[in-house]
Amino acid sequence: MYIPTLSDMFEAHQRIKPHIHRTPVLTSTFIDTLVGANLFFKCENLQKAGAFKARGASNAVFGLSEEQAARGVATHSSGNHGTCLSYAAGRRGIPCTVVMPRTAPQAKKDAVRGYGGQVVECEPSTSSREAVFAEVVAETGAEFVHPYNDSRVIAGQATCSKELIEQVDDLDAVIAPIGGGGMVSGTCLTLTNLAPRVKIYAAEPEQADDAYRSFKGGHIIADDAPNTVADGLKVPLKELTWHFVKNNVSDILTASETDIIDAMKLIWKRMKIVMEPSSAVPLAAILKNKHLFSGKRIGIIVTGGNVDLDTLPWQ
Amino acid sequence: MYIPTLSDMFEAHQRIKPHIHRTPVLTSTFIDTLVGANLFFKCENLQKAGAFKARGASNAVFGLSEEQAARGVATHSSGNHGTCLSYAAGRRGIPCTVVMPRTAPQAKKDAVRGYGGQVVECEPSTSSREAVFAEVVAETGAEFVHPYNDSRVIAGQATCSKELIEQVDDLDAVIAPIGGGGMVSGTCLTLTNLAPRVKIYAAEPEQADDAYRSFKGGHIIADDAPNTVADGLKVPLKELTWHFVKNNVSDILTASETDIIDAMKLIWKRMKIVMEPSSAVPLAAILKNKHLFSGKRIGIIVTGGNVDLDTLPWQ
Numbered sequence: 001m002y003i004p005t006l007s008d009m010f011e012a013h014q015r016i017k018p019h020i021h022r023t024p025v026l027t028s029t030f031i032d033t034l035v036g037a038n039l040f041f042k043c044e045n046l047q048k049a050g051a052f053k054a055r056g057a058s059n060a061v062f063g064l065s066e067e068q069a070a071r072g073v074a075t076h077s078s079g080n081h082g083t084c085l086s087y088a089a090g091r092r093g094i095p096c097t098v099v100m101p102r103t104a105p106q107a108k109k110d111a112v113r114g115y116g117g118q119v120v121e122c123e124p125s126t127s128s129r130e131a132v133f134a135e136v137v138a139e140t141g142a143e144f145v146h147p148y149n150d151s152r153v154i155a156g157q158a159t160c161s162k163e164l165i166e167q168v169d170d171l172d173a174v175i176a177p178i179g180g181g182g183m184v185s186g187t188c189l190t191l192t193n194l195a196p197r198v199k200i201y202a203a204e205p206e207q208a209d210d211a212y213r214s215f216k217g218g219h220i221i222a223d224d225a226p227n228t229v230a231d232g233l234k235v236p237l238k239e240l241t242w243h244f245v246k247n248n249v250s251d252i253l254t255a256s257e258t259d260i261i262d263a264m265k266l267i268w269k270r271m272k273i274v275m276e277p278s279s280a281v282p283l284a285a286i287l288k289n290k291h292l293f294s295g296k297r298i299g300i301i302v303t304g305g306n307v308d309l310d311t312l313p314w315q
Numbered sequence: 316m317y318i319p320t321l322s323d324m325f326e327a328h329q330r331i332k333p334h335i336h337r338t339p340v341l342t343s344t345f346i347d348t349l350v351g352a353n354l355f356f357k358c359e360n361l362q363k364a365g366a367f368k369a370r371g372a373s374n375a376v377f378g379l380s381e382e383q384a385a386r387g388v389a390t391h392s393s394g395n396h397g398t399c400l401s402y403a404a405g406r407r408g409i410p411c412t413v414v415m416p417r418t419a420p421q422a423k424k425d426a427v428r429g430y431g432g433q434v435v436e437c438e439p440s441t442s443s444r445e446a447v448f449a450e451v452v453a454e455t456g457a458e459f460v461h462p463y464n465d466s467r468v469i470a471g472q473a474t475c476s477k478e479l480i481e482q483v484d485d486l487d488a489v490i491a492p493i494g495g496g497g498m499v500s501g502t503c504l505t506l507t508n509l510a511p512r513v514k515i516y517a518a519e520p521e522q523a524d525d526a527y528r529s530f531k532g533g534h535i536i537a538d539d540a541p542n543t544v545a546d547g548l549k550v551p552l553k554e555l556t557w558h559f560v561k562n563n564v565s566d567i568l569t570a571s572e573t574d575i576i577d578a579m580k581l582i583w584k585r586m587k588i589v590m591e592p593s594s595a596v597p598l599a600a601i602l603k604n605k606h607l608f609s610g611k612r613i614g615i616i617v618t619g620g621n622v623d624l625d626t627l628p629w630q
C-alpha cells in the first residue's frame with residue numbers, strides 16, 4: 001500500500017489544472033446566522049462533470065505513460081467516479097470502460113457515454129461485477145482506477161483543500177461527506193501538512209454509518225446494504241482511506257434522512273446551487289452539533305451536483 | 316426625467332460594494348458546444364437576496380441623506396425588487412414598506428419580512444395598489460423607490476456589466492432578460508460608454524412580448540395581463556428604460572414557454588445553479604437564434620434565483 005504524500009498532491013495539482021475548474025467558495029449570511037458560525041462552501045458541484053471526482057480521475061488518467069494510456073482505463077462505479085473517469089479519459093482521448101449494474105439509472109449510463117466512455121453492464125451483484133470487470137481488463141489491458149482506494153485518486157482529491165485554504169484564511173475546521181473516504185483522505189493529506197491547526201470532520205448518513213462505526217470501533221466495518229438518499233455515500237472504507245480516517249479525522253458526525261433532505265433544500269433555497277443529497281450531509285451534521293462549530297470558521301466541501309431534477313427528495 | 320450617467324454608475328459601485336457580492340461568472344463546455352459559441356453566465360442569482368435588484372435597491376437606499384433615510388423607503392412590488400429593497404433598508408437599519416396584493420404568494424411576503432421590511436396588502440388591482448401606496452407615503456414620508464423607472468436603480472443595475480467586462484475579456488455581445496427594462500438599461504449605460512463595440516440584446520417571453528412590440532413599433536406598448544412562467548418579466552417599459560432600449564439595444568429576441576422551461580432545466584442540470592424562469596429566457600433565445608451568436612463571446616445576465624422549489628415548472 002503506497003500512501004500518497006504532499007508532493008504527490010502538488011504534482012497532481014500541476015497535472016490536472018488544465019482539466020479542472022478552480023471552483024468558487026460561496027457563503028450565505030442566512031445560514032451563518034442560523035448556525036452561529038462562518039461557513040465557506042467549496043463548490044465542487046460546479047466542478048467539471050459535476051463532482052470533485054474529476055480531480056482524482058484526471059490525476060490518474062494524465063499520470064499514465066503513453067503506453068499505459070493507449071490501453072485505456074477502466075472502473076466499476078454507478079456514480080460520479082464513472083462519469084468523471086470518462087470525462088478525464090475523453091480529455092486525453094483514450095478509451096474508458098465503466099462496468100455498471102444493468103439496473104443502474106439510465107441517466108448514469110448516459111453520463112458516462114456523454115463523455116465518450118463505454119458502459120459494460122453486469123448483473124447487480126458483487127460476483128457478477130467482479131467477473132465482468134476481470135474480463136474487461138483481460139481483454140483490453142486497461143488500467144484500473146478505483147473510485148477511492150487509489151493513491152493517485154486521493155492525491156487528486158487532495159487538491160481541493162489546497163485551493164480552499166488559498167481561498168479562505170484562518171479556517172478552524174473543514175468538514176466533508178464520507179462514503180469510501182476519498183475526499184476525506186485527500187483533505188487529511190493536504191491539511192495535516194499545510195494547515196495542521198485545522199480540524200477535519202467527516203459527515204455521514206445515520207442510515208449508512210459504516211465509517212462512523214469503523215472510527216469508533218477501531219477497524220473497518222462495512223455496512224450490509226445501506227439505504228440512504230445520499231446514494232454517493234453507501235460504499236465502505238478501504239485500507240488506504242482507513243489509514244487517513246483513523247489517523248487524521250477529529251470526529252465523524254451523522255445525520256438523519258430528514259435532516260439531510262432539509263439541509264439540501266435549505267442550501268438550494270438560500271444559496272441557489274444544485275447539489276446532491278450527499279453534499280448536504282455536512283450542513284445537516286453541523287446544524288445538529290452547533291456547539292462544536294459556534295463562532296468558528298468552517299470549510300464545507302460540496303462534493304457534487306449530479307441529481308435527477310425530475311425526482312427531488314422533498315417531493 | 317434624469318438620465319443616469321457613467322459617473323452615476325461609478326458612484327453607485329463605490330457606494331454599494333460593501334453590500335453586494337461581486338458575483339462569479341460561470342461557463343459550461345456542454346452548453347458552449349450546443350450553441351457553438353462561448354457563453355459567460357454572470358450569476359446574479361448568487362447575489363445578495365438572490366437577485367441583481369440588490370444592486371439598484373442598495374444604491375437608492377445608501378444614497379439617501381440621513382434625513383430622508385430616517386423616514387424610510389417604500390415600493391410596490393410582489394417580486395425581487397420588494398425583497399431587495401427590504402434587504403438594503405435592513406442593512407442601513409431604516410424602515411421599508413412594500414405594498415403587495417393580498418393574493419401574492421406567501422413566500423414573497425415572507426421574503427420581505429425576513430429582511431425586516433413591512434408588507435402592506437392591497438387588493439389585486441392597479442387602483443387599489445395606487446391608493447394604498449399613496450396612503451403609505453402620506454403617513455410615513457417614505458422615499459419611493461420604483462422597481463426600474465428610477466435613475467438611482469438603473470445606475471445600480473449598471474454595476475453588473477462593469478464587473479462582467481472586468482471579469483471577461485473581448486465580449487462580442489451581452490444579453491439580458493427584459494421586463495421593465497432596469498437591467499437592460501443599466502447594461503446599456505455601462506457598455507455604450509465603456510465597451511461600445513459590445514452588442515446589447517434583450518430576451519423576452521413570447522407571451523409577454525411588450526418590449527419586443529414596443530421596440531419594433533417605436534413607442535411604448537404595454538401588454539394587457541400577460542401570462543408567462545417568467546413572472547419577473549410581466550411589467551411594461553417606462554419612459555426611462557424606454558430611452559435606453561430605444562437608443563442602445565441591437566435587438567429583442569423572444570422565446571416560447573416550452574423553450575424557456577427547457578433552457579431553465581438545461582442550466583440547472585449542466586451548470587448546477589438554481590435560477591428563475593426569467594433568467595433562462597436569454598439562453599432560450601440564443602438557442603433559437605444560433606446564427607446570431609455562432610463563434611462569438613457572449614455574456615448572459617442570470618438575473619435571479621428566487622424560485623419555489625416545491626413547484627418547479629417541468630413537473
